[in-house]
Amino acid sequence: MQYEAPQTLDAALSLLAGATGQARILAGGTDIMVQLHMDTTDPDMLVDIKNISELRAITETDGAFTIGAVTTGAELGENEAVKKMWPGVVEGLELIGSTQVQGRATIGGNLCNASPAADVIPALIAANAITNVVGPNGSREVAAEDIPVGPGKTSLAQDEIVVSISFPARGARAGDAYLRFIPRTEMDIAVVGVGISLEVDEAGVCTQARVGLGAVAEKALLVPEAAATLIGTSLDDAAMEKLAAAISAACRPINDRRGTIEFRTDVAGVMARRTAKIAYDRAVG
C-alpha cells in the first residue's frame, strides 16, 4: 500500500487522478485505521489530506460559515462562533468516540465515511449544509444528505475530495440540536440519532424546520414529513406526538447487535421530541 501525505489540494487531486488501483482518502483516520486493522479495507493508495492547510480553514461571511473538511471535533468545540450558531452540528461532531478520538476525527471524514449511524450527518442534514467538492473537472456543490448513498458508500467519485462544508446564514431566532441514543454514556455508536434545526417567529411559532435522522436506515435521512409537523406550531404536545409518529414512520431499521427494529423505531420518536425541544429552546433564546 502506497501512503501519500500531500501538502496542497492540487497535489492531492493529482495523486487521486493518477491512482491505478483503489485509492482512499485519510483525514483523521479514526475509521479507516480501524478498517485497515480489521482487514475490512485494503486500498492500493492512501492519500492523507490532513496536512492541507486550506482544508482546515473556518471562515464566516455575513453569518454564513464555511468549515474546512479536516476540521476536528476538538477544534470545532473550541470555536465559540460556530458553537453559537450551530451548536447541534458541534454536538454531533464532538461526541464521536473519546477525547483522544475527538482530536482526530474530522467533520468531512465523518460525513464521507458514510456510516448510517454517523453522528454529524443528521446534524448537517438538519442544518441544510452544502459540501464543496473538488475533482479533476472543477468544483461542485452537493447537499449533505446526498453524499452518503448506503453503508460506507458515497456519491463521490474516487478522484473527488470534499474540501469544506458551508452553512447558510440564518435569522436570530434559530436553533439546532443533535441527540443520539446509546446504551452507555459515551464512546459508543448511535442506535438512533436525530438532528433538528428550526427557526421561530417573534411569537415563538416555528416557521422553518429541517430534520435529519440517523442509524435507522441504510443512510442518514432527511425527513421533510417530520419537519412539517413542527412548522406552524409552538412545539406543543400535539405537535410532539405528530413529530414522533412521523419520525417512527420514516424509520426502516434492521435488527442487529445494537438494537431491534421495534426499539429503534420507538426510540427515534422519543429522541426526536427531545431534540426538537432543545432546538426550540435555543431558537427562542
Next chain:
Amino acid sequence: MDNSMDVGYSADDKELKFVGKRTNRPDGVDKVTGRARFGADARLPGMLYGKILRSPHAHARIISIDTSKAEALSGVKAVVTRDDFEDRDSEFVPAGEMMVNYRDMVRNIMAREKVLYDGHAVAAVAATSVTIAKQALKLIDVQYEVLPHVIDVVEAMAPGAPLLHDDLFTDGVEPKPTKPSNVAKRLEFNMGDIASGFAEADEILEKTFDTKPVHQGYIEPHSCLASFSENGSAELWCSTQGQYLVRAHCSKLVGMEISKLRVTPSEIGGGFGGKTVVFIEPIALALSKKTYRPIKITMTRDEVFRSSGPTSGGNVRVKVGITKDGKIMACEAELKYQAGAFQGSSVQPGCMCAFAPYDVANVNVIGWDVLSNRPKVAAYRAPGAPISEYAVECVIDELAERIGMDPVDFRLKNAAKEGTQTAYGPKFGPVGFVEVLEATKALDHYKIPLGPNQGRGIGSGFWFNIGGETCVNLNVNEDGTLTLITGSPDIGGSRASMCNMAAEELGIDVGLINPIIADTSVLGFNFLSAGSRTTFACGLATIEAARNAIENMRKRVAQLWDIPLDAVVWEDGAARPASSNAGEFEPMTLPEIAKIAPKTGGPIAGHAEINAQGAGPGFGTHMVDVEVDKETGHVKVLRYTVIQDAGKAIHPSFVEGQYQGGAVQCIGWALNEEYVYGEDGRLQNSGFLDYRIPLASDLPMIDTKIVEVPNPNHPYGVRGVGETPIIPGLAAMSNAISNALGLRMSELPMSPPKVLKAIKEASV
C-alpha cells in the same frame, strides 16, 4: 517446620503497624511510568511472530488442511496444525478453579476432527513479520464440511440437537445413557426434606432466569513469548494467573518434562479467572520447537472474545417457600450452565453457592453441564456463583416484598451464621453475613429518599474462598533489606499485602522489603492466583517464612551471645535478650545481624512450604440506586455501596479496589454485556465497541464498607475478598430496576431494548 502453622493461629492483640495500613504499592511507580512489562512487552533477538488461523464456522468437520502454499511463502518459518500435537488420554486434572481434561484441552488449543466454535484455532504460522504471518494464514486451505450448530443452552439439551461430541454420555444419571448428548453431567445436592418444607410454606415463588455468557473483559490481551532450545529445554514468558499451571499444561500438551520448561509471568493487565488456562502458549512453544527461534503470539481483541474463555450463560429455575413471617422453609433450584465446546462449566460451584447465604433446612439443587458451539468457558471471579445467586436473590427479594418485609430484615432473619449446616457439606465456622447485613441497615445510603423513576435494590452473595499449595522465600540481604519471593502473580495488590504482613512480623519498615514474583524454576509449586486464595494462602506462607527468618536470625544471635535460643526474643526488628537471666547484651537489629552473617554461618533466609487450609467464607451485600428512562429503557446507576466481610483488610485500598471492581463488573453484566451470535453461529460483537463494559462516565463513585469478622485460621484474620464482590450486584441491579419500574425482570442483560420491552408489555 511446625505443621501447626497451617491452622490455629491466634490473632495478636498488639497494635498493628503495617497490617491494615494503606502502604505504597511496590509496583506503583513502574506502572504509572510505563516501565512495567506486561505480556506483550516481551521480546528477544531473532524473534518470529506467530498468528493463528481460526474457524469461521460454529461447527464443521475438517476434511483437509493444506499448508503447502503458506509454507512456501518467503518469510514463513513454520506452520503447525493438529498433526503437531499428540493426542491425549481422557484425564481430569485441576486447572484454574475447575477440572480440565487434556483430551479436550489439546482439541481446544488446536482443532482436530472438528471445529466446534467460531474462532476455534485450526493452524498457526510463524513468520518474520506480522504482515507476512497474516498473509500466510490466507494461503492455508482448509476444507470444511459445515455441520448444524447449537448456541443456546436449552436448545442444546433438547433431543435431536446437533451433537458436538458423539462420545459424550451424560454422567451422573441412572441408568447410564446409551445415546450421546450435549449434556456432560448432572449434579445434585440435597438436604432435609424438600416436599415437607414446601408444605409448611405460606408463600411459594418459582421463576426461571436467563443470563448470557460474558467475558472477563481484561484490557490486556493474551500474549506470550516462547523460546525452545536445541537442548530440549524451553522458556516461556506470558501473562497468566498461574505460571505453575501454565508449565503443567504446556509441558503436557507439547510433550516435554516439566523441569525442562521455565515459565515467567509478566505483569498482568487483568485476568479475573480468564488467565488460568492456556490458549496460545502451547502453540507458541510448538512453533518454537520447529524453528528453535523465539515465537511471540499476541491475541487481537477479536481473538480474545472469540477464542479465549468467557464464563457461562445460564438458565436457572428457582423455587423458594417461606412462612408469612419471613422464615425460609424450602429452596429448590435447577441450573443449566453452558460449558462451551467442551465439558466443564462452573455449574458445580453454582449449585453449592446458590442457597449458601441462608440457614434453610430443606434444599434441593440440580445442576446440568451443557455443551454448545461456543468457546470453552473459563473461570470468571467466583465462577458459577453470580449466575445462581442472581436468580436466588431476585426470588428472595420478591418474596420479601410479597409479605411486606424489609429486604435486609428478611435476609437477617434467614442469614447463615456460625454453625449453619450448608447443603453442599460443611457447617460454617465464624462468618460475617449478619454483621454485613447490620452494616447495610446502618448505611446512610439506605435512608436517602428516592425520586421519580428511581429504585433501590439489594442483593447478597457467598463465596467459599480457598487456600492451597504455596511456597515462599524471604531472603535477608547483606544491607539489611529483604527480598520476598512469591510464586503468585499479583492480580489484586498481593505484593503490597504480603509486604505489609512480612513487615508486621519482622517489626521493620515495609519499605525495606522488595517483593518479587518468581518464575517456575525459583520456588516449589504454587497454585493459581485465583479463588480469593492469595492474600490468605500466600499470606500464611509469607508470615511463616518471616517467622522462619526471625528464628534463623535469633539462632545466629544466640550463637554469638553464647546463650540458649529461647533466651533470645525478637521485638521491633531486633534480637534482644529474653530477660536479665539471659545476660546483658545490646539488642542486635536486623541490619546488624545481616551485616555479620558471613561470620555467623552465611546467608540468612526464611522459607515456607504449605498447603493452606482453613480459608474463611466471604459474604457481601450490594446496595444500588438506579434511575430508569421509561421512554428509552436506559438505566443510570445513581449510587452504589458494597458491604463485605474481609475478615481483615491487610491493605484497605486494595480491598476497596476489589469491591469496586467487582461492582463495576456486576453493572456491566447486569446492563449491557453479552455474547451476541448470528443465525450463522458467529459472534457478532467481538470488540469493546459492541461488547459494552461500563465506562467511567457510566458509573457513580462505588462506595465501600469493609466489615471485619476475623477468620480464626489466619493470624490477622484474613478471608479472601476477590470473588464475593461480583456475586451480589446482578440481583441488586435487577431488584433496583424492578423497584423503579414496579415490574420484575428475569433476564440479563437488562439492556435498553429489553427494559423498554418489559415496560411496554407491563403497560398493555
